[in-house]
Amino acid sequence: MALSESLVWIDLVEPSGEEERRLSEMLGIDIPTKEEMEEIEISSRLYKQDGAAFMTAILPSHADGDDPEMRPVSFILAGPRLVTVRYHAPRAFQTFPLRAEKVPMGCETGESVLVALLEAIVDRLADILERAGRDIDHISRAVFRHRADKPTKSHDFQETLEDIGRKGDLTSNIRDSLVTLERLVGFLGQTTLQRKAGKDMRERVKTLSRDIRSLEDHASFLSQKITFLLDATLGMINIEQNAIIKIFSVAAVVFLPPTLVASIYGMNFKFMPELGWHLGYPIAIALMIGSAVLPYLYFKRRGWL
Numbered sequence: 001m002a003l004s005e006s007l008v009w010i011d012l013v014e015p016s017g018e019e020e021r022r023l024s025e026m027l028g029i030d031i032p033t034k035e036e037m038e039e040i041e042i043s044s045r046l047y048k049q050d051g052a053a054f055m056t057a058i059l060p061s062h063a064d065g066d067d068p069e070m071r072p073v074s075f076i077l078a079g080p081r082l083v084t085v086r087y088h089a090p091r092a093f094q095t096f097p098l099r100a101e102k103v104p105m106g107c108e109t110g111e112s113v114l115v116a117l118l119e120a121i122v123d124r125l126a127d128i129l130e131r132a133g134r135d136i137d138h139i140s141r142a143v144f145r146h147r148a149d150k151p152t153k154s155h156d157f158q159e160t161l162e163d164i165g166r167k168g169d170l171t172s173n174i175r176d177s178l179v180t181l182e183r184l185v186g187f188l189g190q191t192t193l194q195r196k197a198g199k200d201m202r203e204r205v206k207t208l209s210r211d212i213r214s215l216e217d218h219a220s221f222l223s224q225k226i227t228f229l230l231d232a233t234l235g236m237i238n239i240e241q242n243a244i245i246k247i248f249s250v251a252a253v254v255f256l257p258p259t260l261v262a263s264i265y266g267m268n269f270k271f272m273p274e275l276g277w278h279l280g281y282p283i284a285i286a287l288m289i290g291s292a293v294l295p296y297l298y299f300k301r302r303g304w305l
Contacts, residue, residue, distance in 0.1 A: 008080060008107065008108065009083075010081060010082070011083075012031070012084065012085045013087075014087050015031070015085065020033070023083070027052075027079075027083070028051075028078075029049070029051075029052045029083075030050065031083070032054065032074050034087055037056055037073075037087075042183065045072075045180070045184075046184065052076055052077060052078040052079070053076070053077040054074065055076075055184045055188065056073065057072065057073055057180040057181050057183075057184045058072055059071070059088075059090045059121060059177055060090065060173060060174065061089050061090045063091065063124075066166035066167065066170045067166070067170075069088050070173050070176070070177065071087055072086075073090065075114055077110050077111060077114065077195075078110070082111075082117075090124070091124050092117065092121040093117075095120065095124075096116070099120070111195070111197055111201060115188075115204050118181070118185065118188075118208055121181070122208060122211050122212060122215065125181075126211075126215055128174055129174060129219060132167055132170055132171055132174070132222060133222055135167060136167055136222060136225055136226060136229070139160060139163050139167070140225075142160060143229060143233055143236065144232070157233060157237050161230070164226055164229050164230050164233065167222075168223070168230075171219055171226060172223070174219055175219040175220070175223070181212050182209065182212045182213065182216065185212060188205055189205045189206070192205055253299075254292050254296050257291030257295065258292045261287050261288045261291060262284075262288060265284050
């Protein structure tokens with residue numbers, strides 16, 4: 001079975017071994033397996049073989065939440081065609097074909113399809129970072145602008161820490177994806193020069209590289225902000241704990257003098273003249289109350305309460 005000349009993009013989604021073998025025979029290239037795609041060495045992700053350029057990047061799917069599925073996607077430029085091999089469903093692979101049908105994007109060769117597809121992927125990653133940035137701003141307001149008449153509870157801080165952890169994982173995953181894309185685009189730039197692509201194509205690749213670097217800077221900024229929020233939240237927890245300990249400490253100091261008075265008059269000595277006084281009991285009560293009020297007023301005046 002021969003491939004049509006008008007076919008410029010072949011998208012393999014969870015291909016079987018037989019499908020990989022048949023396509024390899026048609027194109028004269030070795031389609032990478034799932035295990036080969038998961039190799040982390042650059043030489044295993046960016047290389048040329050049999051006249052084709054093989055490029056692999058880590059892309060997220062199901063990224064509307066904070067736990068995206070991160071898996072490799074291989075892009076293969078084999079002559080005039082682009083072959084993509086993937087085992088999950090990044091959003092760009094669903095939206096890009098629909099957009100290409102409605103808007104002329106010049107997808108006449110495998111290179112043009114690849115660049116346009118990478119642009120859609122970068123736009124998707126930018127959307128994810130923008131949403132993460134809004135969520136981080138919301139967490140920041142929750143940490144620093146809680147209502148004074150509504151004390152923050154321990155479980156609120158626990159939820160905040162969990163939210164910060166999820167945003168940290170999401171940002172880290174997107175940064176990893178951007179790093180692999182930056183390497184891929186750099187390799188693609190060299191490939192377009194060797195394939196003598198048009199000036200417009202080379203400019204689009206350069207613009208794509210700049211966009212990725214700007215997103216990496218933004219992801220780094222979000223990571224720093226997440227680290228700051230984590231430290232701030234832990235500081236708030238320490239403040240709350242110190243406030244609780246201070247209350248117990250003040251209570252212990254306030255009730256210590258009355259306890260001392262009660263202990264003295266609770267002794268079983270025979271000769272204690274106060275025990276025979278007619279007003280001995282109310283005097284002892286007044287003494288205990290006074291010994292408790294005086295430390296409280298002193299702490300209040302010094303601003304310790």
